[in-house]
Amino acid sequence: MIARLQAKPLAAGQLLCALLAAGLVARQAQGAGAAEIVANLLLGNLVVTAMIGAAAYGVFHFHRLWRQRDTYIFHDGARLYRGSDMSWPLANIRDAIVTRSELGVRSVRLVVDDDSETTRELVKLYMLEGSPEAVRGGVMFAVAGVRGVETAASVH
Numbered sequence: 395m396i397a398r399l400q401a402k403p404l405a406a407g408q409l410l411c412a413l414l415a416a417g418l419v420a421r422q423a424q425g426a427g428a429a430e431i432v433a434n435l436l437l438g439n440l441v442v443t444a445m446i447g448a449a450a451y452g453v454f455h456f457h458r459l460w461r462q463r464d465t466y467i468f469h470d471g472a473r474l475y476r477g478s479d480m481s482w483p484l485a486n487i488r489d490a491i492v493t494r495s496e497l498g499v500r501s502v503r504l505v506v507d508d509d510s511e512t513t514r515e516l517v518k519l520y521m522l523e524g525s526p527e528a529v530r531g532g533v534m535f536a537v538a539g540v541r542g543v544e545t546a547a548s549v550h
Contacts, residue, residue, distance in 0.1 A: 396474075396532035397516075398523040399491030404460045409464035416448045459521075467516060467529065469536045474504075476516055482506055484540040490516065490530040502526050502532070 422442050425431040436443060459466075462477045475481045484503060489505040491513065502522070503513035516533075519526055 395465050395468045396536070397529045399459060399463040399466045399517070399521050400523045401460070401463060403521050404456050404463060407456035408453055411449045411456060413445055415453065416450035418442055418449060421492075422446065431435065437457060467532075471503050472540070474533060480514070482514065487533065487537050490533040492519070492526050492530075500526075502529050 419435065421433045422435050422438050424438075425434050435446075458539060459477070466477055469484060470477050473481045474487060475486055486507045488507050489506055491503055491505060492500060493503050493513065494500050500519040502516045502519065504516050505513050517529065522529065
């Protein structure tokens with residue numbers, strides 16, 4: 395295990411998305427009977443219906459991250475995994491860097507040697523439990539183990 399996620403941003407994300415979805419459903423669900431309420435939810439204001447779907451997806455997304463928070467970034471000796479949705483071969487990773495997005499959000503990104511010019515986002519710093527230097531060190535230590543590069547070790 396290389397990195398964990400903080401629990402508070404994930405719980406807050408779930409709560410905010412659930413409250414948003416409940417508020418939008420309450421706004422959209424108007425009518426005399428059950429059939430009219432369902433019709434208004436599905437076919438009333440389509441923008442609000444789309445926002446309800448996005449809020450429900452947000453609840454699902456933050457809940458999935460919540461379940462994976464203790465082992466979000468890990469490796470098995472051959473691949474580096476980010477949650478359950480992304481993985482990269484350790485042999486293709488060149489570096490781990492901290493960057494800032496156009497909106498000012500800082501994140502740890504991987505420089506992967508796969509003929510593309512883009513970096514891959516590993517984790518946003520506001521969600522990371524611990525320091526970005528520790529994540530970078532863990533990733534580079536795993537990469538060094540695959541490449542056969544000797545690293546410092548002490549035996550007591």
